[in-house]
Amino acid sequence: MARRRQIFEGKAKILFEGPEPGTLVQYFKDDSAAFNVQKRGVITGKGVLNNRISEYLMTRLGEIGVPTHFVRRLNMREQLVREVEIIPLEVVVRNVAAGSFAKRFGMAEGTPLPRSIVEYYYKSEPLNHPMVSEEHVTAFGWAAPQDLDEIMSLSLRINDFLSGLFLGIGIRLMDLKVEFGRLWEDEHMRIVLADEISPDSSRLWDIKTSERLDRERFRDDLSKIADAYQEVARRLGILPESGPADIKGPETMQ
Numbered sequence: 001m002a003r004r005r006q007i008f009e010g011k012a013k014i015l016f017e018g019p020e021p022g023t024l025v026q027y028f029k030d031d032s033a034a035f036n037v038q039k040r041g042v043i044t045g046k047g048v049l050n051n052r053i054s055e056y057l058m059t060r061l062g063e064i065g066v067p068t069h070f071v072r073r074l075n076m077r078e079q080l081v082r083e084v085e086i087i088p089l090e091v092v093v094r095n096v097a098a099g100s101f102a103k104r105f106g107m108a109e110g111t112p113l114p115r116s117i118v119e120y121y122y123k124s125e126p127l128n129h130p131m132v133s134e135e136h137v138t139a140f141g142w143a144a145p146q147d148l149d150e151i152m153s154l155s156l157r158i159n160d161f162l163s164g165l166f167l168g169i170g171i172r173l174m175d176l177k178v179e180f181g182r183l184w185e186d187e188h189m190r191i192v193l194a195d196e197i198s199p200d201s202s203r204l205w206d207i208k209t210s211e212r213l214d215r216e217r218f219r220d221d222l223s224k225i226a227d228a229y230q231e232v233a234r235r236l237g238i239l240p241e242s243g244p245a246d247i248k249g250p251e252t253m254q
């Protein structure tokens, strides 16, 4: 059987040519190199969990009218997505100070922010993803001012919706990173949510214990990270015990 053509290999995912024009297959790897840290390795099962978690979250977002590139999950590690022209920005929305932000402003991790703050980073590995302003984005032509307005309002809607969704299962969404792409339908262009939404691209803390349920775990112990991701999937009600028939709805916490 002919091998599918590989379009791109990133740190956590591989993109293959899809079955029809305008589609791609997104394959989720177990590699942990997605984290800008020295330690690298494989987290067994991470790809399977992220594929499932991202499918679930993109589907819920689609239901409230957020356009996404997601079409359907194909198997344990792959999903079919619409091919988009990626806008070279990592859009970070922050609700609570953590990580590089806490360091930059000398704030204790866990300090709530007065309101959600949107930041843009330029997607460039060699430059180590520098933070950029709207001025850089529009002057360099990465996105037009009206595209940025759309990106900002979609990012805030996504953040609000997911904050509520996670709150319902006892998890605080500290911050998250989203990426967008352009999708052309005839002459009309739409900005859609692309890439993935998973514990690789967000900070998720247990509300009661402040236990980290995301990639931050990795900094101490690689072997524990899959447990944390599994716990997120379990609380979302998407962790099949013995097969897809066991998938239930989210477990709401009081």
Ligand code: UDP
Residues within 6 Å of the ligand: 036, 092, 098, 099, 100, 101, 129, 175, 176, 177, 200, 201, 202, 203
């Ligand atoms: N993030 C990401 N990819 C990156 C950098 C950050 O998905 O290359 C996410 C990260 O998981 C967190 C948010 O963006 O949810 C903000 O990350 P921050 O700038 O605080 O960087 P960090 O301290 O994680 O290096």
